[in-house]
Amino acid sequence: MSGLSQAQQIAHHSDEAHATSTGISHNKIMMWAFLASDCMFFGSFIMTFMVYRGKAAGGPRPQDIWDIPYTSVSAAVLLLSSLAIVLALTYLQRGNERAFRIWLVATAALGLMFLGGQFYEFTTFYHDGLTLHSSLFGSTFFVLTGFHGTHVAIGVIWLLSLAWLSKKGKIPPSRSEMPEIAALYWHFVDIVWIIIFAVVYLIPYKS
Amino acid sequence: MAQATATQQGAQYRRSVIWEWLTTVDHKKIGILYMFTSLFFFLIGGLLALLIRTQLAVPNNTVLGPSTYNEVFTMHGTIMIFLVVMPLNSAFFNFLIPLQIGARDVAFPRLNAFSYWAFLFGALLILSSFLFGAAPNAGWFGYANLTTLPYSPGLNVDFWIFGLQVMGVASIASALNFFVTIINMRAPGMRLMRMPVFTWMTLVTSVLLLLAFPSLTVGLVELMFDRYFGTLFFEPTAGASVVLWQHLFWIFGHPEVYILILPPFGMISEILPTFSRKPLFGYPFVVYSGVSIGFLSFGVWAHHMFAVGLGPVPNSVFATTTMLIAIPTGVKIFNWLGTLWGGSIVINTPLLFAAGFIGMFTIGGISGVMHASVPVDYWQTDSYFVVAHFHYVLFGGSIMAIFGGMYYWFPKFFGRMLDDKMGQIHFWITLIAFNMTFFPMHFLGIDGMPRRIYTYQAGMGWDFWNFEETIGAFILGASVLFFAYNIIKSLRSGEIAPADPWDARTLEWSIPSPPPVYNFAVVPTVTSRDAYWEQKYGSAEPTDAEKENLNPSPTTVRGIHLPPPSYYPLVAAGGLVAMAAGMVMHGGGLAISWFVVAAGVLVLTFGLFGWSFEPNH
Numbered sequence: 001m002s003g004l005s006q007a008q009q010i011a012h013h014s015d016e017a018h019a020t021s022t023g024i025s026h027n028k029i030m031m032w033a034f035l036a037s038d039c040m041f042f043g044s045f046i047m048t049f050m051v052y053r054g055k056a057a058g059g060p061r062p063q064d065i066w067d068i069p070y071t072s073v074s075a076a077v078l079l080l081s082s083l084a085i086v087l088a089l090t091y092l093q094r095g096n097e098r099a100f101r102i103w104l105v106a107t108a109a110l111g112l113m114f115l116g117g118q119f120y121e122f123t124t125f126y127h128d129g130l131t132l133h134s135s136l137f138g139s140t141f142f143v144l145t146g147f148h149g150t151h152v153a154i155g156v157i158w159l160l161s162l163a164w165l166s167k168k169g170k171i172p173p174s175r176s177e178m179p180e181i182a183a184l185y186w187h188f189v190d191i192v193w194i195i196i197f198a199v200v201y202l203i204p205y206k207s
Numbered sequence: 208m209a210q211a212t213a214t215q216q217g218a219q220y221r222r223s224v225i226w227e228w229l230t231t232v233d234h235k236k237i238g239i240l241y242m243f244t245s246l247f248f249f250l251i252g253g254l255l256a257l258l259i260r261t262q263l264a265v266p267n268n269t270v271l272g273p274s275t276y277n278e279v280f281t282m283h284g285t286i287m288i289f290l291v292v293m294p295l296n297s298a299f300f301n302f303l304i305p306l307q308i309g310a311r312d313v314a315f316p317r318l319n320a321f322s323y324w325a326f327l328f329g330a331l332l333i334l335s336s337f338l339f340g341a342a343p344n345a346g347w348f349g350y351a352n353l354t355t356l357p358y359s360p361g362l363n364v365d366f367w368i369f370g371l372q373v374m375g376v377a378s379i380a381s382a383l384n385f386f387v388t389i390i391n392m393r394a395p396g397m398r399l400m401r402m403p404v405f406t407w408m409t410l411v412t413s414v415l416l417l418l419a420f421p422s423l424t425v426g427l428v429e430l431m432f433d434r435y436f437g438t439l440f441f442e443p444t445a446g447a448s449v450v451l452w453q454h455l456f457w458i459f460g461h462p463e464v465y466i467l468i469l470p471p472f473g474m475i476s477e478i479l480p481t482f483s484r485k486p487l488f489g490y491p492f493v494v495y496s497g498v499s500i501g502f503l504s505f506g507v508w509a510h511h512m513f514a515v516g517l518g519p520v521p522n523s524v525f526a527t528t529t530m531l532i533a534i535p536t537g538v539k540i541f542n543w544l545g546t547l548w549g550g551s552i553v554i555n556t557p558l559l560f561a562a563g564f565i566g567m568f569t570i571g572g573i574s575g576v577m578h579a580s581v582p583v584d585y586w587q588t589d590s591y592f593v594v595a596h597f598h599y600v601l602f603g604g605s606i607m608a609i610f611g612g613m614y615y616w617f618p619k620f621f622g623r624m625l626d627d628k629m630g631q632i633h634f635w636i637t638l639i640a641f642n643m644t645f646f647p648m649h650f651l652g653i654d655g656m657p658r659r660i661y662t663y664q665a666g667m668g669w670d671f672w673n674f675e676e677t678i679g680a681f682i683l684g685a686s687v688l689f690f691a692y693n694i695i696k697s698l699r700s701g702e703i704a705p706a707d708p709w710d711a712r713t714l715e716w717s718i719p720s721p722p723p724v725y726n727f728a729v730v731p732t733v734t735s736r737d738a739y740w741e742q743k744y745g746s747a748e749p750t751d752a753e754k755e756n757l758n759p760s761p762t763t764v765r766g767i768h769l770p771p772p773s774y775y776p777l778v779a780a781g782g783l784v785a786m787a788a789g790m791v792m793h794g795g796g797l798a799i800s801w802f803v804v805a806a807g808v809l810v811l812t813f814g815l816f817g818w819s820f821e822p823n824h
Contacts, residue, residue, distance in 0.1 A: 041425060048440065140440075
């Protein structure tokens with residue numbers, strides 16, 4: 001090392017350190033920027049839903065088909081999954097890779113439960129006569145919640161992939177940032193659901 | 208035998224050069240790909256413009272029938288915006304941003320390559336519509352419910368939807384990349400307020416892309432669901448409002464025009480100081496006004512909808528915000544004038560285009576601020592006055608600035624100078640022909656000539672100017688061909704360019720022309736704005752970076768590792784466009800369409816997983 005000039009040392013160092021201007025990694029900043037964009041994406045769908053809120057002529061009305069207790073349980077399951085992923089990360093950062101994997105799989109399982117619950121819920125709505133083309137309520141409801149569900153599904157695949165990678169020893173505590181970024185995404189998807197649940201299900205419709 | 212071997216070796220060399228470009232993750236190569244692709248599409252968009260002008264040269268003309276005319280003006284607009292100005296801006300982002308901030312590449316080199324391939328494939332998808340006689344024909348803004356299935360039963364709108372969606376993915380990926388690169392990869396000492404203005408404008412543009420495109424994406428998704436899955440988003444009989452489309456589109460569409468103009472603002476802000484031989488006047492104001500334009504651009508969208516009937520309160524609010532956004536724009540004009548004032552002006556092609564830009568963009572800005580007044584807009588909207596306005600800001604503005612940027616940065620990209628005498632001729636012909644073509648459109652608009660009409664009656668008082676504009680347009684077309692000739696000739700035999708032909712101010716000029724693959728042998732430490740000017744003429748001792756970067760020693764560069772090439776970005780982009788093309792096929796009723804979509808999903812998934820797991824150090 002001492003034989004190299006200062007310039008050579010700087011060249012060598014700046015590659016090794018991969019220093020960033022903010023001190024935060026590229027991947028994490030990209031995830032935050034992506035989530036900002038995704039906010040606008042869901043925001044536009046929610047805006048569409050709000051503009052058309054209550055237009056259910058020709059099909060079942062929301063208040064006729066909701067099962068709020070059921071959907072609340074489903075929402076609680078998704079919220080619990082956010083807790084599960086926090087636990088997973090904490091265990092990883094404390095060096096317990098096995099517990100990390102268990103809670104990661106638990107998060108994915110809760111996400112799958114949420115999706116299963118949605119699948120069941122949508123099937124009952126369909127049998128009640130709510131379809132993509134029965135009314136604007138049908139169109140906006142299924143497209144908004146469908147895109148949210150797709151985001152959850154992508155998250156589940158991501159989490160299970162991480163669990164598998166961890167099993168192969170590719171995620172030691174020093175590399176905890178990768179699952180941390182997945183957790184950011186997962187929390188975002190959860191927050192979007194809280195907004196959807198409130199705006200779509202909970203706020204009363206005019207009779 | 209020796210000949211056969213030489214041919215074999217020649218063939219292998221040729222294949223490996225193609226493979227090198229298909230798998231490159233080098234931002235400089237990707238920038239060059241964007242540039243030549245966009246210039247090619249510029250010729251296509253220009254050809255469509257000449258078709259329009261030919262049809263409108265005389266009243267009751269029969270060169271283009273009404274349906275073909277609809278396709279021609281829709282594709283002219285769509286191509287010029289999405290296939291020319293946006294990717295030309297991208298070409299400059301790609302090539303320049305790492306160089307201006309003292310970095311060796313962008314934050315995500317493979318994502319960068321993916322952006323290019325997705326853009327190219329999306330562009331080819333939308334252009335392929337011509338081959339099927341089904342080019343998009345509902346305007347570049349695709350208003351519902353003209354674009355719903357009952358009123359647009361053909362594939363035209365489907366090509367439009369899916370082409371835009373694929374290119375939208377490319378844009379968002381690019382925006383993520385440049386946002387992270389600028390925020391996170393600046394050389395030591397390059398604080399935000401020491402960055403070149405072009406870098407600042409790229410940062411603001413990236414934020415606009417991230418926040419505005421989703422609105423378009425959602426509108427396109429809803430339209431697609433209506434057309435393919437029978438939803439009712441834009442079905443008035445179900446209680447839907449077609450105004451919703453307009454809101455979703457223009458919430459994207461207005462920031463989009465700032466996406467088109469802010470990078471050119473950045474280019475002008477670099478060119479003027481160099482050729483005035485003094486720093487940019489009021490750098491902080493130029494930066495803050497750029498940021499505030501970005502912010503305000505989300506608050507003006509309904510000025511595209513004044514005649515829709517939103518009511519006096521919304522109209523007044525948007526009129527006010529639109530007038531407000533003229534202020535930071537005006538601030539910039541004054542700063543540019545202040546930069547020129549008192550400077551030792553060097554008259555060359557980049558400076559001429561920059562000066563032309565200031566004049567032409569100001570005219571476009573003035574007509575724009577007229578539109579901000581609601582009662583005035585009631586007269587001007589949907590008339591040729593608007594066509595004049597946006598061509599002044601988009602051609603007189605964006606394109607002239609981009610041309611200036613090409614003359615300015617060509618030496619850095621290619622190591623050769625563009626012929627300046629030819630460039631000055633190019634400028635003057637452009638300026639004159641551009642004004643011949645577009646200035647009289649102000650008159651035609653005031654005289655009542657509507658937009659998007661395929662012909663007009665004689666005796667409306669429109670004949671003379673329409674004919675004159677057609678002449679102007681053909682001269683403009685010839686000037687573009689003249690420029691193309693300059694580019695080709697200069698690439699082959701232009702004067703070899705030194706690292707710093709203009710005695711410029713920013714870091715990209717501190718390394719050879721063209722730059723070595725690693726850009727900087729030694730990452731510079733920045734101590735002020737106009738970092739390279741400071742290096743050249745500042746009082747501090749020359750640093751190792753300055754000594755090494757123009758002429759690096761082999762031992763210095765030996766330790767530099769760069770990301771290896773990859774074919775996964777190309778594969779992933781291919782999968783994405785296969786999904787889109789499959790959907791268009793489904794619209795066309797082809798049975799294999801679902802197979803194509805499924806194959807696309809598989810290829811995309813394979814591409815994404817391969818990308819995630821390949822070693823990238």
